[in-house]
């Protein structure tokens with residue numbers, strides 16, 4: 001029998017208000033194996049930890065159970081403490097009596113106390129049979145995979161590469177740049193977005209440690225932190241990157257027009273195209289969806305005029321297999337579609353556009369060369385209405401969260417419009433203005449005071465066209481307490497930000513947790529904001545939540561520094577709670593072998609007998625093979641059958 | 654939920670996988686959502702660690718219900734563990750019938766880390782279902 005010490009944390013009042021901690025201690029003290037039990041106000045605090053350390057020594061404890069908050073919060077704290085005190089960290093276990101007990105049974109103290117006792121008993125039983133374990137060491141592949149080539153992925157790639165490590169940057173579009181390359185000027189300083197981004201894109205393309213795989217997508221991923229195997233699908237561009245000299249003759253002869261993604265469908269491009277002049281990689285792409293096809297060649301005009309013979313109709317999708325040690329997810333965002341908003345016309349009015357389209361109108365490289373003009377009649381609009389929170393903060397019909405940056409870009413849009421059309425009128429409908437950030441509030445104030453943008457506090461309830469074909473916005477002015485009707489020439493909708501199209505698919509391939517909307521979850525909302533709880537995955541930019549460029553860059557650099565920390569390790573430590581075979585019991589039936597998702601099980605001949613082995617480096621400790629073994633010959637370390645049986649008994653006895 | 658003394662309080666053993674259902678239960682906690690306290694959690698790395706033997710053991714030792722919570726299909730942290738669980742639970746329910754145990758006393762659910770609300774709903778619902786089945790007699 002072990003000498004287990006149980007510490008029951010009050011967590012201030014978080015636990016103690018609901019669970020009778022004194023009673024818990026009194027009961028647990030008598031439980032077999034428990035050599036010591038006590039309660040304390042904050043076990044995780046400095047004096048709390050000191051108390052635990054001293055008690056370990058004084059009472060000669062060989063095992064610890066801390067009954068406190070979820071193990072995701074303090075398991076590491078207390079395991080580190082154990083190690084420092086000379087106790088094997090795997091002798092320390094957490095009983096979660098806060099998230100899964102005191103907080104959820106607030107109105108039933110008696111039952112909560114009983115449940116807490118049972119939870120602790122199960123963990124005492126587990127601790128009682130825990131073995132001392134040492135982490136398993138594995139080598140690290142010092143190459144990072146960055147998924148997504150927006151500003152987040154670009155910044156993370158540069159930082160990792162500048163620290164001396166190899167980077168593979170995978171972008172699914174023909175060029176890197178993401179949404180930032182489409183922006184006109186950026187709040188709050190109004191720098192030209194392309195002017196600050198393109199030098200970074202060029203740096204990426206020239207960096208000896210970065211390989212850009214554009215027009216590519218991650219297809220498959222296996223392995224674990226330090227040792228992932230990835231399969232990347234490189235889609236055929238039908239243009240040989242190294243041969244194309246960007247002369248552009250192909251575009252002149254291509255007979256097919258398609259909507260330009262770069263201009264958010266406000267303009268056309270050809271079926272063979274360069275997404276924008278500064279594209280990286282600098283090469284054309286044939287969009288096979290619009291090209292009349294080349295099986296057999298239906299047109300082939302581009303190939304006829306291409307002097308360097310860069311067109312290759314025989315190009316096929318390519319699968320590239322790589323080993324990487326860490327993965328940065330930087331897949332960014334998309335905008336919620338105005339088609340979802342019935343009261344604003346479901347996207348059917350040409351002169352009602354989303355914020356990104358308006359960015360393209362403002363941009364010098366946009367379809368109008370930077371002039372604000374209506375799509376319908378090419379006229380300069382004299383009154384423009386900007387509507388905030390479209391799709392955001394709407395629990396009932398759309399998305400409940402705040403997209404965070406729309407207040408700012410809306411102020412920017414109104415301001416830039418006034419700079420371009422000084423005699424025009426800009427009207428903003430807003431719920432409230434969220435302008436937290438350095439220089440942000442001042443920026444919004446400038447919009448209102450210097451540029452005379454009119455702010456109406458209230459939601460726009462309806463947008464429609466009247467009999468004369470004029471756009472009408474109905475809304476409420478909640479400050480004046482009356483309904484307003486505004487006739488205008490153009491409306492710009494600040495659409496909610498949502499995870500990028502296809503993010504769900506990717507996330508399920510990567511097997512990393514995300515929230516209900518598909519934004520990737522951070523390991524801890526405050527203390528570990530740039531990592532996933534799944535080891536080896538890091539997050540940067542809008543893939544995690546809506547944010548602006550400065551925040552995106554900060555998070556990308558944070559993620560990169562976590563990656564370089566990982567790569568700086570000699571070797572990685574791997575959880576030792578792996579499968580272990582009792583060779584005497586193993587019948588060599590082989591049932592376990594195909595069950596393992598990591599190929600960690602294999603049969604071997606030993607002393608003329610077939611037995612199954614476990615590759616401890618590959619085993620992730622899921623336990624699948626253990627539950628399947630008909631001879632009970634394989635056990636999971638510290639999750640042995642006997643432990644689980646005893647845990648069940650602790651609940652039912 | 655005020656406890657009424659003559660109401661039957663079922664004893665329920667809950668196996669949660671660490672990555673999804675236990676995280677969902679934690680979220681219900683941080684969101685202070687309230688639910689019935691009859692289920693006592695045992696957290697395992699993956700739902701596929703739950704051996705039919707563990708479930709039978711629980712019933713043998715007097716559990717009125719056994720709950721297994723894992724990740725949604727396709728979301729298992731270990732790629733495919735939950736499919737194995739699904740298969741095992743399906744077969745196990747047949748075995749339970751043979752033993753004269755209502756298969757409804759064993760429940761397998763997929764609850765993700767973001768489904769705190771659903772976690773509480775499923776818990777309450779399952780506990781009420783077992784309550785209505787009454788004490789396990791074998």
Ligand SMILES: Cc1cc2nc3c(=O)[nH]c(=O)nc-3n(C[C@H](O)[C@H](O)[C@H](O)COP(=O)(O)OP(=O)(O)OC[C@H]3O[C@@H](n4cnc5c(N)ncnc54)[C@H](O)[C@@H]3O)c2cc1C
Pocket residue numbers: 147148149150151152153170171172173176177178179180183185186187188216217218330331332333334335355356359405409412500501502503506540541542543547548549550552
């Ligand atoms: C209208 C508007 C105006 C804005 N104005 C400003 C401003 O003035 N100032 C400011 O600070 N911020 C502004 N922002 C916010 C800014 O756009 C974002 O903060 C920034 O672009 C986020 O960068 P990102 O790299 O996270 O995402 P993104 O720019 O979305 O980049 C993500 C990249 O990942 C790629 N990708 C997606 N999925 C995959 C996949 N599965 N595989 C491979 N690649 C993939 C995408 O193709 C894209 O290239 C504005 C946003 C909007 C909508």
Ligand code: SF4
Pocket residue numbers: 009010011012014015041042043044045067068069070073074098
């Ligand atoms: S150990 Fe957990 S429960 Fe205890 S004080 Fe710290 S946070 Fe609160």
Ligand code: SF4
Pocket residue numbers: 578579595596597598599600601614618619620621622623624625626636
């Ligand atoms: S526990 Fe078994 S099935 Fe799971 S990873 Fe390890 S060897 Fe493979």
Ligand code: FES
Pocket residue numbers: 670671672673674698699700701722723724729730731734735
């Ligand atoms: S990890 Fe949740 S079911 Fe496998």
